[in-house]
Structures are given as C-alpha cells and as structure tokens.
Amino acid sequence: MGDRTDVPPPIVLLGGGHAHVEVVRRFGELGLGHQILLVSPSRHAPYSGMLPGYISGKYGFDDFHIDLAALCARGGTPFLETWATGIDPDRRRVKLESGEDLPYQLLSVDIGSFPSLPEGIVGGISVKPIASFTDRLSRLDALCANGTPLRLAVIGQGVAGVEVAFALKQRYRQHQIQIALVGRAEQPVPERSRRTRQLVEHEMQAIGIEQYAAFDVVDFRDGTLVARDGRRLAVDEVVWTTSSGAPTWLRDTGLGLDASGFIRVDDALRSVSHTDVFAAGDIASLPDPRPKAGVFAVRQGPLLAENLQRCLAGAALATYRPQNFWLVLISLTNGRAIADKWGLAIVGGWVARWKHRIDSRFMQRYR
Numbered sequence: 001m002g003d004r005t006d007v008p009p010p011i012v013l014l015g016g017g018h019a020h021v022e023v024v025r026r027f028g029e030l031g032l033g034h035q036i037l038l039v040s041p042s043r044h045a046p047y048s049g050m051l052p053g054y055i056s057g058k059y060g061f062d063d064f065h066i067d068l069a070a071l072c073a074r075g076g077t078p079f080l081e082t083w084a085t086g087i088d089p090d091r092r093r094v095k096l097e098s099g100e101d102l103p104y105q106l107l108s109v110d111i112g113s114f115p116s117l118p119e120g121i122v123g124g125i126s127v128k129p130i131a132s133f134t135d136r137l138s139r140l141d142a143l144c145a146n147g148t149p150l151r152l153a154v155i156g157q158g159v160a161g162v163e164v165a166f167a168l169k170q171r172y173r174q175h176q177i178q179i180a181l182v183g184r185a186e187q188p189v190p191e192r193s194r195r196t197r198q199l200v201e202h203e204m205q206a207i208g209i210e211q212y213a214a215f216d217v218v219d220f221r222d223g224t225l226v227a228r229d230g231r232r233l234a235v236d237e238v239v240w241t242t243s244s245g246a247p248t249w250l251r252d253t254g255l256g257l258d259a260s261g262f263i264r265v266d267d268a269l270r271s272v273s274h275t276d277v278f279a280a281g282d283i284a285s286l287p288d289p290r291p292k293a294g295v296f297a298v299r300q301g302p303l304l305a306e307n308l309q310r311c312l313a314g315a316a317l318a319t320y321r322p323q324n325f326w327l328v329l330i331s332l333t334n335g336r337a338i339a340d341k342w343g344l345a346i347v348g349g350w351v352a353r354w355k356h357r358i359d360s361r362f363m364q365r366y367r
C-alpha cells in the first residue's frame, strides 16, 4: 500500500490506464496532485504499444512500464496499490480488495478491459491483463525450452493478435515452434484496410505463420481447439488476444452500462447515470463508439484532466470528439512494421523506427 492521508483527496482515480497517467501528470504539474488519489493493483502500468517489442526481445520490462508510484510521488498524489472490487455510486464509495471503503467526491474509472474467452473455456494464456502477461510468458518460455517441436495458436486476428503472433515467432526463432493465427474472420486485421490485410497475409506466409481463418473457436480441451463448424486443430498451447470484455463486478454497481458491461459515458466522458463518475479508455462506452484501442485512451487523458477540474469547480465540461481516422502501426519481425491510416498502408523498417520514436516519446512523458 502507498501513502494515505487522513482526509482522502476529493478525486479518486481507479486504474493506472493510459488516460489516468496523463491526469496524474497534469495535476502534478499544476501543483494539484493532492486533489487526486490513484488506485491500481500494481505500481507498474504496462504500455501495450510496446508489448510486442517486449515479447520479441527488443525491450526490457522497464522500457514499457510506467512506474505509477514514482509518477504519483513526483506530483504529491497518494497511490494505493490494490484492486477496486466494487463501487457504490449512491454512497460515493469504492470498495477495495483490502476491505476498505474509500470515499470520493468525484470518481474516474480507467481500468482497461479483459479478454472475453468463449464461454466455459479456462485453458490457455491470456495476453490481458498485460501487467501479468510477463509472468505467463515465462510459462511459454519453459514449454519451448525443452526442445520438442511445438505448435502454438494465437487466437484473435485483430492488431493485437497479429503483433503477438509475429513477436512470438521472433522470440522463438531458434526453437522448433510452429505458430498459427486463429480467428473467426476470413482474413487477419479485418477492421483495417484491404492493403493492410494483404500485407499482413504476405508477411505471415513469408515467415511461416500458419493461418486458420473462419475458425470460430468454441472449445479448447486436451490440446485440441474446436471450431463451431466442427474443425479441430491440435495445439500445445494457446495465447488469447480475443476481443475485450468488462469486469463482471461493474454489473453490481448500479452504474449505467452498455450491453457488453462497459460504463456508458456522455461526450464529456461522464457517466450517463451518475454525474460524479467519469470513465475513460477501454472501460468507457462512448456515445459514438470506437474500437477498444489505446490511442483513444491516450487522447482522452488531457480532456479528462480538464473535466475533472472543471467538475470540481462547478464549471461547464469540455466535449470529447473521438477522431474518425487513426494511425495503426503493426510490428512485424526483423525490425519492420506496417502503418495503416485513411485506408492506405505502407510497410518498412522506417515505419518500425517511427513507431519506436512515438512509443518512446509517450513513455518519456511519464519518467
């Protein structure tokens, strides 16, 4: 546990997500760090954009983790290293794993999302929460280290799944390991441009990543993945990068949620049901929905910081307008990456170097 003050700060931030680190930084810079308190289960918050680089061996643990305790200490913000397990928005209290009830005037939730596995499946290795994936990766290392040929399946054909598949291929390049990308779409990264889909398929073929498209996984048991249409695939281990879900405890809070359990917010990032609750990042369900991607959480940070201050002062809130086009950078192997925006795509070593600069600049802001 971090420092506690007798009178808790008026604003409680749940989760050290991409939006909240910016809120902590800005409040600190303005000398208002004492007005907020951050709760997160680990002092190290991972930056997902650099996870593929960590898997492939390009980055170390510290390169892609923000030290929340240090960030908070710099701005005079108390930090509690624990999980939130519930919210009572009518009593304005957060329930902590420690059993404590934490009061707030304003609450902001940026706790990310979790993989939603097909019902009943418990096996395999989930990429989320990323914070603990680094531990689960060592399980894979141990499996791969014994020298027998293995087949790994990465489930999920989104950007995360593709990047993880390429990164694992690079990490285990000295081992006899076959990697398969599995998912229900006909092609990888179905939500990106046609050109990007082609480039990804081409790169996969070039380095020998197998593709099991239109394979809607309904079961994983005794080393066999089963698709809805009955196809079966024998694998030694699976890595789940499937689409995002919300923690189930949110359903007991009385907060307005969307059908998938994410907190519904208005265009000021404020809960539609409780005016003293804000949400940002993956956990927020926007009036004009966007995919669950860190780029939105990052963009929401400054506006969230502004609106928390305005709300405390009783001023009118600013409006968040999510961008219609956003840059997606997909790391491949051998120091190359794909850039995708406006339906266009380009691949090369310079794209990977550009991505490195963007990611490093982001991390630098919180060091």
Ligand SMILES: Cc1cc2nc3c(=O)[nH]c(=O)nc-3n(C[C@H](O)[C@H](O)[C@H](O)COP(=O)(O)OP(=O)(O)OC[C@H]3O[C@@H](n4cnc5c(N)ncnc54)[C@H](O)[C@@H]3O)c2cc1C
Binding pocket: 014, 015, 016, 017, 018, 019, 020, 039, 040, 041, 042, 044, 045, 046, 048, 049, 051, 052, 082, 083, 084, 085, 110, 111, 112, 113, 127, 128, 129, 131, 159, 160, 161, 163, 164, 241, 280, 281, 282, 283, 292, 293, 294, 295, 296, 297, 329
């Ligand atoms: C491999 C991979 C690569 C990706 N690459 C990209 C990319 O290149 N670009 C992109 O835009 N998106 C990318 N994404 C998506 C991106 O990870 C998420 O959209 C982004 O992390 C969401 O940020 P967030 O602020 O909502 O939450 P997160 O960054 O997930 O942070 C949530 C925080 O809340 C904490 N927390 C969770 N539960 C609780 C609780 N109960 N109480 C207190 N604290 C809690 C967590 O410990 C964590 O610190 C990638 C995802 C993966 C898996």
